[in-house]
Amino acid sequence: MKTVFEPSCLFISEVKWENEIKRDEFLEHLLDNLSNINNHEITEVYWTDKLEELLWDYPQLPPWRQDKDWSNSIIPVIYNLFRNTQEFLQNTKNLPACLVQPDLTNDSFREIILNSFLELMHILIDKNENVYMCLGVDKIKQEYTFLCNCHSCLLNPIMIEKSVDWLECIDLTATYWPTSVDDIDKISKALDVLFEKNNIKPIYEYEFSKTFLKDLINVKNHKKDILHSIAKRLTLTKQQAAKDNALQDEYIKQKKEYRFRVTQRPYSTRIHYKSIGKKIIFLKYYDEGEHDNGL
Numbered sequence: 595m596k597t598v599f600e601p602s603c604l605f606i607s608e609v610k611w612e613n614e615i616k617r618d619e620f621l622e623h624l625l626d627n628l629s630n631i632n633n634h635e636i637t638e639v640y641w642t643d644k645l646e647e648l649l650w651d652y653p654q655l656p657p658w659r660q661d662k663d664w665s666n667s668i669i670p671v672i673y674n675l676f677r678n679t680q681e682f683l684q685n686t687k688n689l690p691a692c693l694v695q696p697d698l699t700n701d702s703f704r705e706i707i708l709n710s711f712l713e714l715m716h717i718l719i720d721k722n723e724n725v726y727m728c729l730g731v732d733k734i735k736q737e738y739t740f741l742c743n744c745h746s747c748l749l750n751p752i753m754i755e756k757s758v759d760w761l762e763c764i765d766l767t768a769t770y771w772p773t774s775v776d777d778i779d780k781i782s783k784a785l786d787v788l789f790e791k792n793n794i795k796p797i798y799e800y801e802f803s804k805t806f807l808k809d810l811i812n813v814k815n816h817k818k819d820i821l822h823s824i825a826k827r828l829t830l831t832k833q834q835a836a837k838d839n840a841l842q843d844e845y846i847k848q849k850k851e852y853r854f855r856v857t858q859r860p861y862s863t864r865i866h867y868k869s870i871g872k873k874i875i876f877l878k879y880y881d882e883g884e885h886d887n888g889l
Contacts, residue, residue: 595726595763596681597637598718598751601711602730603627604649604656604676605703611657621658621668623731626757628675634787636763637726638681640718644710646682654704683717692716692742702730715740719749726763727751761791767817775807781821788825796828799873806865809879816857820879823856823865828874851877 603624610616631637649656658668691712698708718725719742727738735755741748754760770784781802789795813820827835827843835843841854846866856863856879866878 595637595724595752597631597639597679597726597728597754598711598714599639599728600698600730600733601707602700602702602732603728605707606657607702608657610702611661619731623757625671625675627728627754627760628672628679630757630760631679632675634760634764634769634783636760637679639676639679639728640683640714640725641680642683642685642710642714642717644685645707645714648707648710683714685713685717687720689713689716689720689742689744692719692740695739695741696736698738700730700732702732712740715749716742719745719747722747724749725751726754728754758790761787766821771813771817772807772810774811775804777807778802781807781810781824784821785825785828788821789829792825794829796825797831797872798828798869800828800876801873802876803878805878806876809881813879813881815882816861816863819856819863820865823854824876827854827865827867832869 606617606620610620631639650659658664658672691709692715694712694715698711699705700708719740729735733755735753737750737753739748739750754763764787766784766787770780770787772778772780778801785796810820823841826838827841830838830841830843832843835841835854840858843852843854845852849866851866851868853864853866856865861882863882864880865876866880868875868877
């Protein structure tokens with residue numbers, strides 16, 4: 595699904611720009627959203643020539659373009675991140691600005707910017723296409739309805755309030771599941787998303803054996819469970835993992851390695867690993883019907 599940026603994501607008033615706290619919040623919010631979209635290739639941002647002109651070529655430029663102390667450092671970053679996500683739509687039917695409820699009028703941007711944005715939303719009403727709407731830092735998450743007199747359908751975008759909300763839009767198993775033994779980075783990225791979503795950090799370094807990756811390539815079921823159980827194990831001490839009812843982490847003396855549960859009966863699956871100091875090495879995944887093979 596594609597995205598639109600509510601105008602206050604990209605446009606800020608001079609008054610707010612002069613306020614150091616407001617300026618930093620605006621830039622952090624914008625850059626974090628653009629970075630998450632780019633880093634995880636989540637979506638593309640619908641845009642128009644009118645909005646492009648207002649952002650880059652209009653006589654009244656956004657303050658972050660006029661401020662010499664900031665422009666040289668921030669413009670290339672915003673330009674490159676934003677350009678990489680844009681998909682331009684043409685208003686071939688000359689559709690006017692549509693209506694929106696509740697009102698989006700804001701002192702962060704001028705009326706011409708809002709009207710240009712509402713023309714973009716009218717194009718989407720005409721296309722009968724729903725989108726994500728990334729809100730500016732001052733906006734609260736609520737339902738917005740875009741409508742017009744010439745179409746019977748309404749547009750209710752899915753709201754993105756904070757940059758971390760983008761992580762909920764990622765299908766981890768579709769995006770980051772390994773298809774070869776060289777896809778170690780994919781699994782690491784999937785785990786990074788889970789850590790960030792849950793605002794936690796791993797307490798171990800980790801690596802995956804080629805055997806483990808080969809096992810994952812052939813997995814048909816329980817992919818989400820595998821990722822979540824790995825992430826969980828990496829955030830718990832040995833004592834915590836052993837007491838956790840879901841993981842039931844245990845030491846296999848005869849093999850000198852550990853194992854934990856991924857799923858419970860009747861579809862018991864497990865992961866075996868070695869623990870060396872502050873590093874966990876994932877060795878083997880035992881799928882349904884194989885969970886006793888590692889004993």
